[in-house]
Amino acid sequence: MKNSKAFPYLEACTLLEGSDEAGRRAFLDECDLRHFGDRSPVLTQGEPTDTLYLIVKGRIEVTYLDSEGNQSILHFAGSGEVVGEVEALSKLPCAASCWALPGTTVLAGSGELLVRHLLAPPLLASLAAILHDRLERGNRLKAADQFYSVDQRICIYLSHFLAVDTGEIGISQAYLAGAVGCARQTVNRKLGELREAGILDVNRGRIRLLDRGALERCCGLEA
Incomplete structure (x- = not known):
């Protein structure tokens, strides 16, 4: 075919x-x-x-x-x-x-x-x-690194690495901590908060998005 x-x-x-x-x-x-x-x-x-x-x-x-x-x-x-x-x-x-x-x-x-x-x-x-x-992706991350809080940066990087078709976020928690520039414990804390809020599902190291609009609001950006 x-x-x-x-x-x-x-x-x-x-x-x-x-x-x-x-x-x-x-x-x-x-x-x-x-x-x-x-x-x-x-x-x-x-x-x-x-x-x-x-x-x-x-x-x-x-x-x-x-x-x-x-x-x-x-x-x-x-x-x-x-x-x-x-x-x-x-x-x-x-x-x-x-x-x-x-x-x-x-x-x-x-x-x-x-x-x-x-x-x-x-x-x-x-x-x-x-x-x-x-360019927009790069500019967004550059602005996040300079002007946003750690919690917002975690959300922005989660959104950046999202696979739209599957809803999965294809990076490890350790890599996310390195990209954001914070301790892994900080990432674990924020992921726990997002999971409790019903925004993410975290299971055996795999991160899956449940509510994109809510995640964007956590970034400080429009949904």
Whole structure:
């Protein structure tokens, strides 16, 4: 079955938004369908790539490694999101590493394929929208680190790492404490408060969101 028939919802993703139907479907159909049963690297920081990955289902973990060997989780990309498109088009080395988590399915295509099938003005607008979303995420975390209380920062980072499709938050409590810049005991206390309020479920180290609107209010942001 053609990719455009198997995954029609991908035609509405930001990358393809605004392009004509024939171009969207031709691009999807010429991409390679790949499934990852185990956690697998798809892009490596500092290395070039000709391939971009459009996520069909599952999640891709985006990480950055600094010169001192400190690794940061930047984002968990989900269904309809794309990674590697900037590098595939610019021919620049990957700015971060990307790992497909178990059970993830992607469509892999080249930058050349993208340009060949999608109209230039809509494609530029789509790429700008993707970059704008990434800038907003980064700005939100930068503001949180500078101006928000510890409790608010915990909520903001929980919201940032949320998988919208599953409601799960894919980081450990230890990583959350490091990202926020507080003791793990502080994270445990706040998670306990959120659990008692019916906002989160915490079970065997797994964190699942129950009430997103309430979590956003705890961030000090609009729901």
